[in-house]
Amino acid sequence: MLASRFIGRLRKVQNWIALMAGLFLAVGLYQALVVSPSDYYQGEVVRIMYIHVPFAEGAMLAYTVLFFGSLWYLWKRDPVIDNLCHASAGIGILFTTVALITGSIWAKPTWNTWWTWDPRLVSFAVLLLILIGYIMLRSFLDDKEKEARYSAVLAIIGFVDLPIVHFSVEWWRTLHQPLSISSRGVSIATPILIPLICMSIGLYLLFAYMLMVRTQMLYLEYLLEAKQGRLLSEIQL
Amino acid sequence: MQFFKVIQWIVWKDLVSEIRNRENVSSMFFFALAVILIFSFSFSMDQAATKELMPGIIWVAFGFTGIIGLGKSFLPEVQNDCMEYLQMAPVSKGAIYLGKLFGNILFLLLAEIILFPLFILFFNLDILDKLPIILLIFLVATMGLSALGTLFSALTVQIRAREVMFPILLLPLAVPVFIGAVESTRGALNGDPLYLYLQWLELLAVFDLIFMIVSFWVFEFILDY
Numbered sequence: 001m002l003a004s005r006f007i008g009r010l011r012k013v014q015n016w017i018a019l020m021a022g023l024f025l026a027v028g029l030y031q032a033l034v035v036s037p038s039d040y041y042q043g044e045v046v047r048i049m050y051i052h053v054p055f056a057e058g059a060m061l062a063y064t065v066l067f068f069g070s071l072w073y074l075w076k077r078d079p080v081i082d083n084l085c086h087a088s089a090g091i092g093i094l095f096t097t098v099a100l101i102t103g104s105i106w107a108k109p110t111w112n113t114w115w116t117w118d119p120r121l122v123s124f125a126v127l128l129l130i131l132i133g134y135i136m137l138r139s140f141l142d143d144k145e146k147e148a149r150y151s152a153v154l155a156i157i158g159f160v161d162l163p164i165v166h167f168s169v170e171w172w173r174t175l176h177q178p179l180s181i182s183s184r185g186v187s188i189a190t191p192i193l194i195p196l197i198c199m200s201i202g203l204y205l206l207f208a209y210m211l212m213v214r215t216q217m218l219y220l221e222y223l224l225e226a227k228q229g230r231l232l233s234e235i236q237l
Numbered sequence: 238m239q240f241f242k243v244i245q246w247i248v249w250k251d252l253v254s255e256i257r258n259r260e261n262v263s264s265m266f267f268f269a270l271a272v273i274l275i276f277s278f279s280f281s282m283d284q285a286a287t288k289e290l291m292p293g294i295i296w297v298a299f300g301f302t303g304i305i306g307l308g309k310s311f312l313p314e315v316q317n318d319c320m321e322y323l324q325m326a327p328v329s330k331g332a333i334y335l336g337k338l339f340g341n342i343l344f345l346l347l348a349e350i351i352l353f354p355l356f357i358l359f360f361n362l363d364i365l366d367k368l369p370i371i372l373l374i375f376l377v378a379t380m381g382l383s384a385l386g387t388l389f390s391a392l393t394v395q396i397r398a399r400e401v402m403f404p405i406l407l408l409p410l411a412v413p414v415f416i417g418a419v420e421s422t423r424g425a426l427n428g429d430p431l432y433l434y435l436q437w438l439e440l441l442a443v444f445d446l447i448f449m450i451v452s453f454w455v456f457e458f459i460l461d462y
Contacts (some may be wrong), residue, residue: 135391149461
């Protein structure tokens with residue numbers, strides 16, 4: 001199948017991707033923690049942004065991959081694509097959790113609260129719940145083909161829901177609290193932008209690497225199970 | 238024409254089986270009754286607190302009722318081995334979804350209409366003149382809740398941890414329905430003019446539309462072989 005060939009070809013460069021990811025992350029972290037200046041308003045606290053923003057972007061990337069992968073799976077029924085979706089959801093949970101935790105740590109000194117019902121926060125929390133539900137649903141289904149189909153349906157519905165959650169929360173808050181969250185006081189200047197871009201590229205590459213490794217793992221598991229099934233039927237014969 | 242016939246038949250079938258065993262509506266009703274009683278013990282409410290909390294209480298009760306009722310909507314099909322027949326039936330799978338959906342809307346709405354007088358009774362609400370708009374809110378919100386609930390019921394009915402998975406999947410995705418329903422109910426109970434909470438009703442209507450269309454399309458893959 002097309003996807004399997006594509007992934008097979010990508011496998012040859014996956015270590016290079018890992019190397020590049022490590023490089024970008026190392027340079028980005030050095031820039032973020034040492035080189036870049038502290039913020040005028042927030043002081044050193046602002047440095048958490050270099051972790052928080054790339055992870056949030058990575059989480060969104062993971063969910064986008066999950067959504068298009070699910071559409072692709074329903075269209076072509078390629079088991080490798082299903083493994084890709086599964087892998088993407090798992091990485092998505094990790095990234096979303098990191099983004100939520102770092103965001104919460106960042107929010108305490110700047111907004112003086114751990115959590116607020118901001119549209120973006122709520123849609124991220126809902127995203128995490130959907131991803132956890134997705135993984136749980138997968139773990140409760142025994143039939144591989146059915147598992148792939150059902151979870152693809154769930155991922156598509158969840159992706160459609162996210163913008164609605166976002167806007168409903170935005171309306172919900174703006175209707176009753178005209179003064180929503182104040183601006184963060186971060187204007188993007190070059191010394192801030194460079195580490196941010198470095199970290200983002202590093203995280204994207206890290207995501208790509210993790211996705212490839214995890215997809216292969218899940219595919220091998222799939223093959224192993226298929227093979228075990230065949231052996232079992234041979235024994236029974 | 239056959240498309241609408243299928244919808245009609247499925248609604249009729251669910252209705253008849255419901256009338257015969259009264260399992261779904263009665264379990265929904267008694268569950269919600271218990272929820273109302275617990276809420277009335279939990280909060281000692283004066284008039285102002287009632288106004289503030291009532292919309293939330295109503296929709297938490299209806300949401301739980303929906304979980305009880307909607308989660309079971311495909312159960313009879315599985316217990317009687319009818320899922321295979323639904324899968325094999327040479328009809329549009331979307332029509333099967335819509336049939337189940339309309340049946341669910343009907344049952345949930347029925348439970349809500351039976352329950353609402355109890356809210357009025359227990360919490361001393363004075364809202365008889367606003368009844369039409371409240372019924373409209375119930376209808377629109379129930380449609381959204383049922384659109385998701387019917388899909389997830391079909392999704393979870395054949396798996397091991399059915400009772401756990403159904404609310405886990407439904408509740409996060411139904412967040413917009415709950416927000417819209419609570420806000421518009423609050424507007425209606427406060428006696429606000431309609432234009433103040435009309436956008437919540439619009440949001441609910443848009444939500445209903447989007448989810449019915451998407452679910453209609455993806456339902457085909459759930460009943461697929």
